[in-house]
Amino acid sequence: MKLTGIGASEGIAVGPAFVPATGKPEPERTRIGEDEVEAGLQSFESAVEAVAGKLSKTADELRDSGNEDEADIFEFHAEMARDPELASAVEERVKSLKSPEAAVIAAGEEYAAEFAAMDDEYLAARADDVRDVTGQISAQLMGHAASGFEALEEPSVVLARSLAPSDTARIKEGMALAFVTAEGSRTSHVSIMARSRGIPAVVGVGSALESVLDAKMVAVDGTEGAVITDPDHETVAEFERLSGKLAEESAALDEYRHVEASTSDGRRIEVAANLGSASEAEAALEWGAEGVGLFRTEFLFMERDELPSEDEQYEAYTAVARAFSEKPVTIRTLDVGGDKDLPGVDQGHEDNPFLGWRGIRMSLDTPNLFKPQLRAILRAAVHGSLKLMFPMVADVGELKAAKKMLHKSREELEEEGFEIGEVQTGVMIETPAAALCAAELAGQAAFFSIGTNDLVQYTLAADRGNERLRGLQNADHPAVLALIRHTCEAAQGAGIPVGVCGEAAGDPAIIPKLLSLGVTELSMAAPSIPRAKKVVSSL
Amino acid sequence: MAERETTVGPEEGIHGRPAARILKAARGFSSQVVLVKGDREVNAKSIIKITGLAKKGEKITVRAEGEDAEQAVDALAQLISADEH
Numbered sequence: 001m002k003l004t005g006i007g008a009s010e011g012i013a014v015g016p017a018f019v020p021a022t023g024k025p026e027p028e029r030t031r032i033g034e035d036e037v038e039a040g041l042q043s044f045e046s047a048v049e050a051v052a053g054k055l056s057k058t059a060d061e062l063r064d065s066g067n068e069d070e071a072d073i074f075e076f077h078a079e080m081a082r083d084p085e086l087a088s089a090v091e092e093r094v095k096s097l098k099s100p101e102a103a104v105i106a107a108g109e110e111y112a113a114e115f116a117a118m119d120d121e122y123l124a125a126r127a128d129d130v131r132d133v134t135g136q137i138s139a140q141l142m143g144h145a146a147s148g149f150e151a152l153e154e155p156s157v158v159l160a161r162s163l164a165p166s167d168t169a170r171i172k173e174g175m176a177l178a179f180v181t182a183e184g185s186r187t188s189h190v191s192i193m194a195r196s197r198g199i200p201a202v203v204g205v206g207s208a209l210e211s212v213l214d215a216k217m218v219a220v221d222g223t224e225g226a227v228i229t230d231p232d233h234e235t236v237a238e239f240e241r242l243s244g245k246l247a248e249e250s251a252a253l254d255e256y257r258h259v260e261a262s263t264s265d266g267r268r269i270e271v272a273a274n275l276g277s278a279s280e281a282e283a284a285l286e287w288g289a290e291g292v293g294l295f296r297t298e299f300l301f302m303e304r305d306e307l308p309s310e311d312e313q314y315e316a317y318t319a320v321a322r323a324f325s326e327k328p329v330t331i332r333t334l335d336v337g338g339d340k341d342l343p344g345v346d347q348g349h350e351d352n353p354f355l356g357w358r359g360i361r362m363s364l365d366t367p368n369l370f371k372p373q374l375r376a377i378l379r380a381a382v383h384g385s386l387k388l389m390f391p392m393v394a395d396v397g398e399l400k401a402a403k404k405m406l407h408k409s410r411e412e413l414e415e416e417g418f419e420i421g422e423v424q425t426g427v428m429i430e431t432p433a434a435a436l437c438a439a440e441l442a443g444q445a446a447f448f449s450i451g452t453n454d455l456v457q458y459t460l461a462a463d464r465g466n467e468r469l470r471g472l473q474n475a476d477h478p479a480v481l482a483l484i485r486h487t488c489e490a491a492q493g494a495g496i497p498v499g500v501c502g503e504a505a506g507d508p509a510i511i512p513k514l515l516s517l518g519v520t521e522l523s524m525a526a527p528s529i530p531r532a533k534k535v536v537s538s539l
Numbered sequence: 540m541a542e543r544e545t546t547v548g549p550e551e552g553i554h555g556r557p558a559a560r561i562l563k564a565a566r567g568f569s570s571q572v573v574l575v576k577g578d579r580e581v582n583a584k585s586i587i588k589i590t591g592l593a594k595k596g597e598k599i600t601v602r603a604e605g606e607d608a609e610q611a612v613d614a615l616a617q618l619i620s621a622d623e624h
Contacts, residue, residue: 085582085585
């Protein structure tokens with residue numbers, strides 16, 4: 001039988017079906033006697049403490065290892081376990097002689113139904129969070145684990161109505177070949193986790209799932225969102241062929257993950273990752289990142305009510321510096337413009353935000369924005385090997401002014417008694433002006449990093465966001481290559497390295513040209529790293 | 540008793556991180572604090588109840604009763620309306 005759902009995590013798998021023991025824990029007793037009420041309420045209280053404590057601990061561990069998004073989920077669950085409304089709903093039921101384990105399930109179902117009825121996909125998905133948490137409290141009351149995953153002992157395709165974080169956390173490494181769920185969307189926890197672990201997943205197949213729960217074998221195509229239960233020989237052969245091909249491709253690249261790539265004429269090329277937050281560090285290291293060529297800091301400033309404090313920034317930069325220890329991490333100072341709002345900064349209206357008050361221009365004009373960031377980077381540099389670069393530079397005067405502010409921040413920190421680290425200062429080459437003035441800039445900078453995405457947009461006068469101009473989003477254009485050549489020559493003259501941190505850095509077709517022009521470092525989305533190392537090694 | 544009407548500011552409405560911030564703030568006061576939207580009145584110290592209560596741009600009334608009612612209403616009204624443009 002064939003089911004169709006949402007392809008939430010790419011990849012192909014064929015394997016035996018595993019259906020976890022029903023997600024709904026069955027209360028052992030539903031009623032209690034008058035004389036058991038007091039003890040029932042007390043045991044509920046201690047079960048809440050035990051479950052909430054465990055959840056908070058998991059959240060802390062995740063946060064320490066930089067997994068902010070997953071940590072938020074577990075913290076949310078801990079808050080739900082401790083919820084005063086849940087407690088009074090349970091209390092009320094226990095007082096009318098319901099057993100606490102049945103009462104907490106019933107209260108959970110009531111709240112879950114409220115969430116499920118909401119017209120927002122994200123909120124409706126919170127129904128599963130409530131069931132997950134109340135299920136755990138109930139199981140705690142009955143003295144056993146809530147999950148039915150103990151029995152999963154051979155690699156299998158997991159079929160379930162839905163999968164909660166507490167479920168997926170209990171699945172042993174390598175035991176889940178794929179996930180298929182009746183409910184869910186691309187933003188469900190199971191989808192996020194499946195993608196981050198590279199496990200194929202098809203979610204939202206609907207009630208059709210119930211009719212296939214007795215299947216022996218399941219074939220899953222997480223790219224197409226297709227599920228075939230008890231497939232015939234031909235289908236199995238086809239899936240195995242596809243899966244073999246994908247595995248071969250990625251295995252062939254796997255051996256390149258941790259090589260130090262050099263060209264055949266002996267030039268060592270450092271291959272690094274572009275990161276948007278510290279939580280991506282671990283995955284990037286696994287892909288073989290030799291450092292971070294571009295650490296974007298925008299995530300710290302977006303979707304919030306006030307600017308992040310120096311200390312908050314210090315924590316974030318320290319997290320990424322520690323994760324990479326001696327490997328270099330290049331932090332780009334804030335690069336936003338009128339296309340995004342910034343709390344507490346009046347950006348006014350701009351007709352052309354990409355040609356407007358952004359990047360280093362805004363930073364220099366707004367010391368209360370720029371200085372805390374510089375100070376935080378200097379302080380965090382104690383914990384690793386940090387570099388610093390300025391975006392959107394068009395004039396050597398901007399670089400000088402920024403370095404002056406950096407110098408001043410250093411002096412102030414020293415006076416205040418802070419420990420600070422060594423930080424190399426570089427410039428992003430992403431305006432044609434910076435490329436053409438590269439010789440002048442090289443005299444003031446320890447390194448260059450070419451941001452090809454913006455350099456292409458500004459050189460070809462072609463908006464990156466305009467679909468009709470896609471043909472012009474091309475780093476392979478002679479004008480762009482000429483500017484890169486000019487930049488590399490200036491860098492060589494001054495004896496400083498040149499990296500590339502745009503999409504072109506991970507493009508197998510362009511890498512050979514970049515290297516022949518004199519680029520010494522490539523930084524890209526982490527999953528592209530093995531392929532880029534292979535391309536470099538073949539040159 | 541103190542109360543004030545305010546407009547939800549955060550882009551995502553009351554859930555996720557804004558909800559967590561509101562919860563934390565509410566727990567800091569000894570007063571009973573409720574959020575009222577239309578005919579729904581919920582305990583501001585309950586994450587289950589406040590999650591999804593309102594979207595950006597919707598009106599909410601913060602009402603508090605207790606020793607620090609004034610401060611509670613001030614703090615929560617400000618948090619709920621934050622991010623507003």
